[in-house]
Amino acid sequence: MKIIELIKKYFFDLKLKKKFLLAEHYRHKNLLPPQKINTILIIFDATDESKCKEIFDIVADLQNQKKEVRALGYVPYKEMPHYCLPKLSYDYLSKKHINFFDIPTASFINDIIKMNFNLLINFMLHNIRPIEYVAALSKAQIKIGNPHLQLKEYEIYDIVIMRKNDDNNEFYKNIFHYLPLLKTK
Numbered sequence: 606m607k608i609i610e611l612i613k614k615y616f617f618d619l620k621l622k623k624k625f626l627l628a629e630h631y632r633h634k635n636l637l638p639p640q641k642i643n644t645i646l647i648i649f650d651a652t653d654e655s656k657c658k659e660i661f662d663i664v665a666d667l668q669n670q671k672k673e674v675r676a677l678g679y680v681p682y683k684e685m686p687h688y689c690l691p692k693l694s695y696d697y698l699s700k701k702h703i704n705f706f707d708i709p710t711a712s713f714i715n716d717i718i719k720m721n722f723n724l725l726i727n728f729m730l731h732n733i734r735p736i737e738y739v740a741a742l743s744k745a746q747i748k749i750g751n752p753h754l755q756l757k758e759y760e761i762y763d764i765v766i767m768r769k770n771d772d773n774n775e776f777y778k779n780i781f782h783y784l785p786l787l788k789t790k
Contacts, residue, residue: 616706617734621741625759628742633721634763635746639784642723644673646745648736649728649773651678651697654688659773660728664694677717679729679736698735707734718742725749726780727762728773737761749780 645667649660660676667674673694680689680699689697702711718739725745729736731753740748741761750762766783768776 613706614734617708617738620706620708621738622759625741625761628718628744632744633746635723636763636787637723637746639781642672642784644720644722644724645675646717646720646722646725646743647674647676647728648725648740649676649678650730651680651686651689654686656771656773657688663773663777668694675717675720675722677739679733681733698739703735707738709735709738714739719744722746726777727751728776730768730771751776 647660647664649656651657651660657678660678664674664676676695678689678695678697680686680697683700685697685699691697696713696717698709698711698714702709702714704710720743722743722745725740725743725748727736727740727748727750730751740750741759747764748762749764749766751768752765753768764783764787766776766779
C-alpha cells in the first residue's frame with residue numbers, strides 16, 4: 606500500500622472508530638419479524654447497469670409490499686452514469702461526495718445516517734470505505750451484510766449471510782428466508 610493510502614486509512618479509521626462507538630451507544634437494536642419491518646435502507650454497488658436493474662427490481666418488490674425503502678448506490682466516479690438518474694428514494698454517492706480521507710461529505714448522507722430504519726441491507730461485495738462509514742454509523746435497528754464486509758475492528762452487521770455469487774436477487778431471497786427463522790422479542 607502506498608504511504609498516502611496508509612495515511613488516508615489511518616485518519617479514516619480514527620474518525621470512524623470515534624463516531625462508531627458513539628453511534629452504537631445510541632442505536633436501538635431490535636429484530637422485527639419481516640411483516641413488521643416498515644423502513645429499509647438498501648446499500649448497493651451502482652457501477653454496473655445490470656446490477657442496478659436487479660436492485661431497482663428488489664426495491665420495487667419491497668415497495669409493493671408497502672415498505673418504505675431508501676436506496677444508496679455507490680459510484681466510484683466523479684460523474685454519474687446515465688442509468689443513475691435521480692429518483693425518489695434513490696441517492697447516489699460518488700467521488701465528488703467524498704473528502705480526501707474517504708469520508709462522505711454530502712448532506713443526504715447525514716440524513717440517511719440519522720434516519721431510524723428497521724433494517725439495513727448492504728448488497729456490496731467488497732469493503733469500500735465511504736460505504737463502511739454509512740453502514741457503521743447508521744441508526745438502523747438491524748444491519749445485514751456479507752461476512753466479507755464485517756470489519757475486524759468493528760462488528761457493523763448484526764446478521765451476516767454468506768453470498769455464493771454476485772446475484773443480488775439470490776441474496777435478497779436468502780435474507781427474507783432466514784429473517785423469519787430468527788428469534789424476535
